[in-house]
Amino acid sequence: MSRIGKQPIPVPAGVKVDLKGQLISVTGNKGTLKREIIPEVEVVLEDGVISVRNRVETKKVNAFRGLTRSLINNMIIGVADGFKRVLVIEGVGYKASVSNSKLTLNVGYSNPVEFELPKEVNATVDGNTKIVLECIDKELLGLVAAKIRQVRKPEPYKGKGIRYEDEHIVRKVGKAGAS
Incomplete structure (x- = not known):
């Protein structure tokens, strides 16, 4: 039913x-x-x-x-109305920039990661660490946001990486906390 x-x-x-x-x-x-x-x-x-x-x-x-x-x-x-998805980048020196339909991510790798956005998705970067994606197709927007997050998933110890704005990362205790 x-x-x-x-x-x-x-x-x-x-x-x-x-x-x-x-x-x-x-x-x-x-x-x-x-x-x-x-x-x-x-x-x-x-x-x-x-x-x-x-x-x-x-x-x-x-x-x-x-x-x-x-x-x-x-x-x-x-x-x-359209749909909107916000990704947040956390980490020292981690940043993003967008030009035309190319999103450039500096997230701790030796070279910046170039991400080609589909023409239906619009991206803006606020303050180098907040990526705002907008699209009329919710399915495509979710797929693009997931692929961008996949570039550097948030890690559980310091929380560094790319996460959704409303996502909560469960932190683990490091070596010192084990004793």
């Missing part, structure tokens, strides 16, 4: 939704997103409200119904 899948999705003013078979296209002031929907799930647009229904009643299709509803909701929020 998908409780999320049963909830209707209100379409805000300024957002246009087009349904052509199993292809849904959402257009807003930030851009356009398209997604193919599995044939077992039906999407209906009535009076500015989108509802997702099952064509076949099985447990698997019910799970896909909730997933489809969440994906469509994220598309609508993305084209209306």
Whole structure:
């Protein structure tokens, strides 16, 4: 029983939704997103409200119904407001800079790490240690943020590395604390 899948999705003013078979296209002031929907799930647009229904009643299709509803909701929020992800760099001498679509990370390696950003993702650097990523596609934004974090994951002893702004690093006690 998908409780999320049963909830209707209100379409805000300024957002246009087009349904052509199993292809849904959402257009807003930030851009356009398209997604193919599995044939077992039906999407209906009535009076500015989108509802997702099952064509076949099985447990698997019910799970896909909730997933489809969440994906469509994220598309609508993305084209209306956009998504934002903040990464924080911690460590002495660790810094980042961005030029065009290239993010340069100096995070303790002998050479700076050049990270090529997709054209859909916008990055800004605040004070050399805070990377702000913005995109209309939540899935792509999360993937890019995870790849940037992968360059230098935060280590548990001093917390040095790249972490999400809301992430809490559990610190370990070093050698001196073991005795």
